[in-house]
Amino acid sequence: MSETAFDIVIAGGGMVGAALACALGERNFSVAVIERQAPVQDWPEGSHDIRVSAISRASQNIFSNLDAWPEMRRLGVTPYEQMVVWESGGAEIRFHAADIGEPDLGHIIENRVIQLALWRRMEQLEKVRIFCPASISAFQADETQPEVTLNDGRKLGARLVVAADGARSALREMAGISTGGWGYDQTAVVCTARAELGNQASCWQRFMPTGPLALLPMEKDLFSIVWSTSPAQARELLAMEADEFDAALTHASEQRLGRLSLMGERGAFPLRLQHAKAYIRPGLALVGDAAHVIHPLAGQGVNLGLLDMAELVDVLLRARDRNQPLGALPVLRRYERARKGENIAMQGAMDLFKRMFSNDLLPLKMVRNLGMSTANRLTPVRNLLIRNALGTFGDHPSLTHPGS
Ligand SMILES: Cc1cc2nc3c(=O)[nH]c(=O)nc-3n(C[C@H](O)[C@H](O)[C@H](O)COP(=O)(O)OP(=O)(O)OC[C@H]3O[C@@H](n4cnc5c(N)ncnc54)[C@H](O)[C@@H]3O)c2cc1C
Numbered sequence: 001m002s003e004t005a006f007d008i009v010i011a012g013g014g015m016v017g018a019a020l021a022c023a024l025g026e027r028n029f030s031v032a033v034i035e036r037q038a039p040v041q042d043w044p045e046g047s048h049d050i051r052v053s054a055i056s057r058a059s060q061n062i063f064s065n066l067d068a069w070p071e072m073r074r075l076g077v078t079p080y081e082q083m084v085v086w087e088s089g090g091a092e093i094r095f096h097a098a099d100i101g102e103p104d105l106g107h108i109i110e111n112r113v114i115q116l117a118l119w120r121r122m123e124q125l126e127k128v129r130i131f132c133p134a135s136i137s138a139f140q141a142d143e144t145q146p147e148v149t150l151n152d153g154r155k156l157g158a159r160l161v162v163a164a165d166g167a168r169s170a171l172r173e174m175a176g177i178s179t180g181g182w183g184y185d186q187t188a189v190v191c192t193a194r195a196e197l198g199n200q201a202s203c204w205q206r207f208m209p210t211g212p213l214a215l216l217p218m219e220k221d222l223f224s225i226v227w228s229t230s231p232a233q234a235r236e237l238l239a240m241e242a243d244e245f246d247a248a249l250t251h252a253s254e255q256r257l258g259r260l261s262l263m264g265e266r267g268a269f270p271l272r273l274q275h276a277k278a279y280i281r282p283g284l285a286l287v288g289d290a291a292h293v294i295h296p297l298a299g300q301g302v303n304l305g306l307l308d309m310a311e312l313v314d315v316l317l318r319a320r321d322r323n324q325p326l327g328a329l330p331v332l333r334r335y336e337r338a339r340k341g342e343n344i345a346m347q348g349a350m351d352l353f354k355r356m357f358s359n360d361l362l363p364l365k366m367v368r369n370l371g372m373s374t375a376n377r378l379t380p381v382r383n384l385l386i387r388n389a390l391g392t393f394g395d396h397p398s399l400t401h402p403g404s
Pocket residue numbers: 011012013014015016017034035036037052053054055134135136164165166167169170171188190226269287288289290296298299300301302303304305
């Protein structure tokens with residue numbers, strides 16, 4: 001017998017799980033969030049999180065609608081107005097917010113800022129109860145009364161359980177959902193660097209045969225660096241003395257931002273593509289990285305996860321209005337249908353991009369150059385690409401619309 005019952009139990013209070021809890025709690029669902037580690041509550045001034053996210057307009061709208069955006073702004077967000085993508089000795093494409101009458105193309109935000117702002121919002125909501133530190137040791141699937149057991153033995157009943165516990169989701173495994181995918185044989189080396197020429201409110205991305213180098217603007221003259229490369233080169237980059245690393249980074253960026261100097265630590269993330277074979281089971285739905293892991297080259301991972309949670313909210317509101325069980329497969333299939341195809345398409349596009357640009361064969365290079373220079377010259381194509389990056393193109397769930 002469950003000791004406590006909730007409408008929704010969410011495993012994982014990361015960026016996607018916490019956003020989902022806020023949205024559901026505000027809409028009068030009772031929610032339990034099971035998280036093994038509370039977010040960092042404060043940090044020394046001038047320190048930086050090496051993990052950042054490029055947040056699309058659609059995700060910004062979600063944060064605003066959850067009342068978490070003002071706190072994120074207070075803690076620090078950096079808008080960017082321009083994006084420059086280039087290949088050495090090849091073509092270049094530039095996107096500018098002014099081309100489509102927008103103030104910016106998105107924001108770069110440290111993950112700890114997103115996480116803390118959502119956590120604080122979650123704590124304000126009466127309908128949300130946080131179990132932390134805690135984890136789930138058993139899951140019992142059921143269309144109407146799924147149940148989880150916590151590591152301390154407590155049992156929580158629910159009408160729906162959601163796995164938002166990241167790429168290595170324990171709940172996904174407990175539910176017997178397998179994943180497909182492959183390693184990219186690439187590692188992302190991440191750090192913060194200071195640029196001699198300032199941040200210029202621009203994101204920069206250079207494609208190299210070994211992988212893309214992304215420079216994402218942060219306050220004043222700082223950039224967050226995501227340098228995807230071979231595991232061997234990543235090891236070398238991590239082992240270098242700071243001045244040697246500065247020289248390698250400056251060289252890789254073709255000095256577009258002048259000299260780059262490392263600030264603080266470096267980190268490394270092995271990159272892989274992963275997709276859950278199913279997003280749902282009776283009484284269970286997967287969201288965010290628990291469902292899909294994508295190459296970070298277009299900075300889409302958490303943006304896709306937020307679209308998952310926003311779609312799930314729409315589906316659950318509709319089911320409640322119609323008096324349908326929240327965990328019933330016909331209800332959950334609406335969610336899976338809406339999200340799985342789109343996530344696979346985005347994963348496929350990023351995979352194709354990654355493969356096309358990791359190859360120095362001359363014919364492929366010519367196709368790339370032609371594609372980039374054509375897209376750069378054709379205003380409608382460029383504007384369509386910008387709208388797509390903003391996440392405001394196409395049919396999206398209600399929470400992504402301003403003021404919903
Ligand atoms: C180098 C790099 C750069 C990236 N850049 C971007 C970017 O610019 N833009 C973008 O959109 N995405 C980016 N991503 C992807 C993005 O970081 C992920 O998509 C995002 O973190 C997924 O969020 P999530 O909440 O689904 O999962 P997670 O962030 O993994 O959160 C899962 C949560 O569940 C908790 N948890 C896990 N297991 C358990 C358990 N057993 N019990 C209880 N709690 C548990 C964890 O503590 C955590 O809080 C990047 C990824 C990498 C590697």
